Amino acid sequence: MKYSIPFVPSSGGFQWVADSVWKVEHAFERAHVEGQTQENTAQRIFFILALIACMFAVLMIFAVKAALFSGVDGVSGAPVSPGARSELVDRNGALLAADGENFILYVDPTDMMASDRPLVKRALIQLLPDVSLETIDKALRGDGRARIAGWLKPSDRARILNYGLPGLIFEPVRVRTYPLGITGASYIGATERGGKGVAGAERALNDDIDLSIAAHGGVPVELAMDLRVQGALENELRAAAVDQQAQGAIGIVTNVRTGEILGMASWPEYDPNRAGSFSENEKKNRAAAAVYEMGSIFKVISVAIGLETGTASINSVFDARAPFKIGSRKISDYHAENRVMTLEDVFIHSSNIGVSQLAESVGIDTMTKFYDNLGLFRAADTELYESARPIIAKKWTASTLASTSFGHAMSISPLAYAQAFGAVANGGYLRPLTVRKHQPGQVLDGARVFSANTSRQMLDLMRINGIRGTGTRANAPGLRVGGKTGSAERVVDGRYLRSSLFSSYVAVFPTDGAIEDDRYMVLIMVDDPKGSKASSGLRTGGFVAAPVAGRVIDRIAPFVGVARKEDKFTQAEWDKAPVVAEVQSGAQSVPAPPAMPVSGGQ
Known part of the structure; x- marks a missing residue:
């Protein structure tokens, strides 16, 4: 009888190795039972051990790769969410940018009584004045959950929850927040909603800030800026x-x-924080x-x-x-x-x-x-x-x-x-x-x-x-x-x-x-x-x-x-020396024709 070591995909890799080792330990006993020679058994055991070593090496390579590159925080070991970014701080440690949470609001009419729907409708109209009546009506008439508002702040969520309305579902989404608002905006820059930097330091240092790329374990990234x-x-x-x-x-x-x-x-x-409200010129x-x-x-x-x-x-x-x-x-x-x-x-x-x-x-x-x-x-x-x-x-x-x-x-x-x-x-x-x-x-x-x-x-x-x-x-x-x-x-x-x-x-x-x-x-x-x-x-x-x-x-x-x-x-x-008179000259933005006469400069 020939013995094989099955690999069960659903089993953990390390468990499979342990099972294999156990079987090798009893190989001699099986050999004696079946009347095989000692030399034959030794060759089989050597082959099995070599196979186990190779498989173990492969498993270790994948484990190291997962730890380094699969979105795991190198300090805490916690999984890194897609789009997660390190905090940005000034040269003295003052916070400039950080990840936060916003919320998408869904309405599920199947999770409320028919008599609740007029009440929910009136409350949503009052609480979400920017959401059209058509959107609310369509969601309440549906047969499953429907999105009615996105990118709500935690304070908006808390305000709506205080009403105790049935059938409302809040789904968290990651968002980049800038606690100082306009301060340093051009310098710090901004990100797209997916998390990638699109301007300023956020884009310039994206590989250091993006936690799915950076290898520094999520420590804050220090800018040269002095916030003062x-x-x-x-x-x-x-x-x-x-x-x-x-x-x-x-x-x-x-x-x-x-x-x-x-x-x-x-x-x-x-x-x-409100980039969509401003023009490209601004x-x-x-x-x-x-x-x-x-x-x-x-x-x-x-x-x-x-x-x-x-x-x-x-x-x-x-x-x-x-x-x-x-x-x-x-x-x-x-x-x-x-x-x-x-x-x-x-x-x-x-x-x-x-x-x-x-x-x-x-x-x-x-x-x-x-x-x-x-x-x-x-x-x-x-x-x-x-x-x-x-x-x-x-x-x-x-x-x-x-x-x-x-x-x-x-x-x-x-x-x-x-x-x-x-x-x-x-x-x-x-x-x-x-x-x-x-x-x-x-x-x-x-x-x-x-x-x-x-x-x-x-x-x-x-x-x-x-x-x-x-x-x-x-x-x-x-x-x-x-x-x-x-x-x-x-x-x-x-x-x-x-x-x-x-x-x-x-x-x-x-x-x-x-x-x-x-x-x-x-x-x-x-x-x-x-x-x-x-x-x-x-x-x-x-x-x-x-x-x-x-x-x-x-x-x-x-x-x-x-x-x-x-x-x-x-x-x-x-x-006591006199101040020299002010003068002007020059041009801005577009080079002037070289042969054009110009007046003196200051």
């Missing part, structure tokens, strides 16, 4: 946008050493997904390139006594100084003439190589999916180069500008912007674009502009703020419209300290200001955006650990 910084930024940006009756506004705060985005705001705002993250001509804040980059190449020094002189000619085109300054200016004067007075001459001396090949090295010819280096690509000239000419030097003829996203600015202010390294929190000891990526000396000179130059130039309204006391204003004219039908501006200010603080220290950039941009200040003609970056940056800096300094103190630029002779 984000709140102050949004509060001040919102107030300015409303006061100025602006079409839009943008605010970004970064640590220029690490590239972490501590705050990012876009106005108008929206609540991701949900658009203008900091990442829109491109603009930067105007004169771009001169920070142009002057840094001039210093780095050795084309100019702080004391180099530029003849601004007459408009700068490129072929038939004339480049003028809005508030012409009509004099020979040092590079410091060019920066403080925001001279288009001077910076155009500087760009010409650097040359097209070198200037565009720096633009490329600064990431300006691609979307910003960040995890954000919506990071927009720039609009750049197809052909570079002397006229195009001059225009880009003062913020024309090239449209980039505010995030792309923030990344390039970081290389100017952090000692010279181009570092990717990130929505992830950097961990202690984490190695920082980044290619060197500028020398530490160029970075130091630019920090001092921006500080001087904050004391003596058009950035004085951002000069938060004791926080050593530097920066640059910009007021770009919008492009309408291919021409610059002086009556419509894109007003901006980029600030950095503190400007002193070791070049490798943490320091912070604050970028404020207001699209088409026309409110209380604008009505008086004060629509430029120094009047509209710089005060917002100053208030943000004043509020966030304690959160980022910057203490107030004096610096070398706060001596009496600096404080």
Whole structure:
């Protein structure tokens, strides 16, 4: 008689192995009973043991795979529901996003008396005013359960249950909730109802957040955002946008050493808990997904390139006594100084003439190589999916180069500008912007674009502009703020419209300290200001955006650990220096024709 070991599919795999082992243990006894030789029996036993070992190995492989990849929480061992996501928290652990429950409401008329139906109907009409009478009637006339409302909040469910109505069935559904509503909406992003991230950090870090993919056991995912910084930024940006009756506004705060985005705001705002109630324009993250001509804040980059190449020094002189000619085109300054200016004067007075001459001396090949090295010819280096690509000239000419030097003829996203600015202010390294929190000891990526000396000179130059130039309204006391204003004219039908501006200010603080220290950039941009200040003609970056940056800096300094103190630029002779007149220039969103005459820049 031959013995076989049956495998019963309905039995557990490990039980089958145990049964098999038992049978092997009694193989010798069976062999003696049937008169088989010892050698034959040994061969059979060896074969059976080898088969059992193979099957056990297969079972173990499937068990490990199930534990790692089949939706089991690696910490608790609990099954992971489809679409389940980790909590999102800010860098200090404050909750930003979490999974919750909503409910779908069904009515089953077979679970109620006929006399109950009119009562149930009246109650549902009162409790669910958004549900049509036709839907309720159809459900009550049916012969089984029918859905009448979806995505009810727990509070809605409790309110309906309090009525004690028969025949109602609530089915729970997973939903992503954002406890802070509009706060950080553009930064945090949103998910589709199935759970997958569709925007912001929710999409950018989806593989870390989605528990069916992530291997971290469901621990909260930390963002680089500081909720205190984000709140102050949004509060001040919102107030300015409303006061100025602006079409839009943008605010970004970064640590220029690490590239972490501590705050990012876009106005108008929206609540991701009610995303369907807002337009695409309201949900658009203008900091990442829109491109603009930067105007004169771009001169920070142009002057840094001039210093780095050795084309100019702080004391180099530029003849601004007459408009700068490129072929038939004339480049003028809005508030012409009509004099020979040092590079410091060019920066403080925001001279288009001077910076155009500087760009010409650097040359097209070198200037565009720096633009490329600064990431300006691609979307910003960040995890954000919506990071927009720039609009750049197809052909570079002397006229195009001059225009880009003062913020024309090239449209980039505010995030792309923030990344390039970081290389100017952090000692010279181009570092990717990130929505992830950097961990202690984490190695920082980044290619060197500028020398530490160029970075130091630019920090001092921006500080001087904050004391003596058009950035004085951002000069938060004791926080050593530097920066640059910009007021770009919008492009309408291919021409610059002086009556419509894109007003901006980029600030950095503190400007002193070791070049490798943490320091912070604050970028404020207001699209088409026309409110209380604008009505008086004060629509430029120094009047509209710089005060917002100053208030943000004043509020966030304690959160980022910057203490107030004096610096070398706060001596009496600096404080008494006259403030330079405000000027404007530029364009927004669409590059203007290179041959088109433009006025001076600020």
